[in-house]
Amino acid sequence: MDFHRLLFNISEALTTEDLVALKFLSLEYIPLRKQENIQDSEALFLALEERGMMEKDDLSFLKELLFRINRIDVLTDKLHSSREEMERELQIPGRAKVSPFRCRYLLFQLSENITTDELKSWKFLLKKELPKCKMDNEIVQTMIDVLIEMEKKGLLAEENLKTLKTICEKIDKSLLKKIEEYELVQSGTVEMYVVEGHGGQRVSEGIGGDSLWVSQTARDSPGTQEEIQQVQTDMYKMNSQPRGICLILNNHDFSKARSEVPKLQQMKDRNGTNADAGTAALTKVFTKLHFEIKEHRDLTAADIRHITHMYRNKDHRAHDCFVCCILSHGDKGIVFGTDGQEIPIQELTTSFTGTNCPSLAGKPKVFFIQACQGDTFQRGIHIETDSTETDYSVEADARFQLECIPNEADFLLGMATMKDFVSYRSTTQGTWYIQSLCEHLEKSCPRFRGEDILSILTAVNQEVSRKNDRLNQGKQMPQPSFTLRKKLIFPIN
Template sequence: MDFHKLLYTISEALATEDLVALKFLSLEHIPLRKQEGIRDPEALFLALEEKGMMEEDNLSFLKELLFRINRIDLLTDKLSSSREEMERELQIPGRAKVSQFRWVALYHIENITTDELKSLKFLLIKELPKCKLDNEMTLINVFIEMEKKGLLAEENLEILKTICEKIDKSLLKKIEEYELDRNAALRKVFTKLHFEIAEHKDLTAEQIRHTVHVYRNMDHHDRDCFVCCILSHGDKGIVFGTDGQETSIQELTTSFTGMNCPSLAGKPKVFFIQACQGDTFQKGVHIETDSSELDSSVEADARFQLECIPDEADFLLGMATMKDFVSYRSTTQGTWYIQSLCEHLEKSCPRGEDILSILTAVNREVSRKNDRLNQGKQMPQPSFTLRKKLIFPVN
């Protein structure tokens, strides 16, 4: 069947509630402001096609969407697939395109009862307009309104957790399990590297700046290194707080210059930022490969005493992606960058490898990953003013 005729046939078979669910599951790819004008499934499919999510020779995302909304009849009859095939397919790392945030933390709890949904709406009555909480509003509609108001995001689940705790403890448990998986890898690896760990979750932009101010004013004289990991949404040169307001990455890092934080002067200040830096999808290019590896040796550090060093010395900024581009997440294993970073730190630090060698390996691994059947790529970008090799000893 002709590709667009196939999309039209499927769209005609979808109900209104199916469209609501499809739009919700596609929010990472078609933002709210663009979804507002979409009134039927065919328009959504065309928007996804424009984004490169649906093509004649690539129907994987369409299959996943139909599977997620339990339209197995269409999956089988129109796309020659099955529930069992999709269950196997979506276990492959990087294959699923519906975010873990929507699927695990939100979509799974749509099975709440009518009475529980009424209770949830009642608990939101001070946060959302009354017209957005009428009897016709489904749970997904409520979630979308919460996102519009900045009350709900991947890094902002506190209000939802509070409500679920009052309605059904099992719903709260599902969300907490999701949060635990999201942060466990970083905590595990930096605990092994003997760092003191402190987590700050669901911060607004102002709270991010306040937290940085607190650490800037701490006495770090008895510490050897400072590491800050930020997992959030972002854009060019910024990260977003849970309130949707932005914070400059440069503002965060320069808080720890030698003048602003004297007790860290001469010591490594390391920032790992997992956040998109735009909405452009990075494409791959084909190159001829050589079996030999590049020489990875580096010149030994000069051993002499510096009486004065630049104010911006000894920084390392590890960005998940380059300026203007998106970063990717596996729904089963987390973000490509943080997943690879943790794995390489855990594997390479015991061998005494320095951080730049480790980040080069991370660059190589992440750059080899493919999204959308070999079309979408990601290139992390470290930048540094380190004056010496930085090695994290394990023992």
């Protein structure tokens, strides 16, 4: 295809948001003053061509830009490359033009992790330093715009990150840690080693997404490479596309249970559950984590067993992980189908052991169960429980946590609540547990070093335990149990 026709076709596939990101990453090559008149991606490409950054026989910088802004679809469709090819390519020393060691790429990564509310906080904290007329009007709409205005006013530069660090400390300390790690690299105190697969206890969104930080002195010490390889084996492989299947079993309508099982006549429909599943929280976050979403709704016990067996028998060899989210009413050690029939949680998890599902052997199997595990019932109008009983009795059943998860390795079971207790669900906003889980996954997985799943679940425990049903002072404490053998991290890139 004609070179300029190719650039035009690529520019047609990019959004205004993509153009903002591309211009920001190209500031080393096209100064801000020159960028002011660039209104579309084609004009940016032509400007880069004039500066020798794009040529008919060398599209490496264009490929890198598309990779950096995560437009893998355009990279694949228009330039016949792939994420895996770029990860390999950019591991070659000196090949990256937008280097993760430069402040420009660090700032872009920071901007990617800023929420709308955090952006408002940034504007507020900078109101004395930056012109009010710009901060209040349409000129400053994104975090990239804020960063550019800071650069203009001398508040931000390669060797001047003081203001940036001060604000990050107030808004999100994880961003501060990202900057401090960058400064360590720049000072030569530590150096980034890129290794195949996931290496090290600190994984970043660096050149290939899988990077290991080691000390400068350790780099030259005997045995360092062996140590790197050893650390690499301490993390589950997580780079397949997609990562795996995220199976969502979402029960809302329990009218059949009420009509067919006399003792369950008080079982309510699970209003608010679709804020957890469907097109909402779970689907959104696991799509970002590169999982293939498979949702099934309003399932009887027989339906749940059938679907579980169907996915157990699938070939998962091309995937690195399996996730199953079950949202239903429950009791100790069981979940209910919409017909009121019980299914032991252990029966569902055991379906995916290495013996029953060989293609997932050695790979992490993650289950999130949103259901009560006891019969303490919380009465209320806006807050309901995923429980089945109407009295306040509590049965002692210490066997639950030992029986629900298989003895085999590589399982994680995230329970919304501890044994004997109810879990809470807002009829409009969804369940406390799933909403908190999704929020922390979305916030922590894209961070510079990435958070492992157990750290994320610890943060979820903390947040949910602080919540309070004001009507009856009800509380909830989630409880994970696991037989994981390695760290489990869901990288975004």
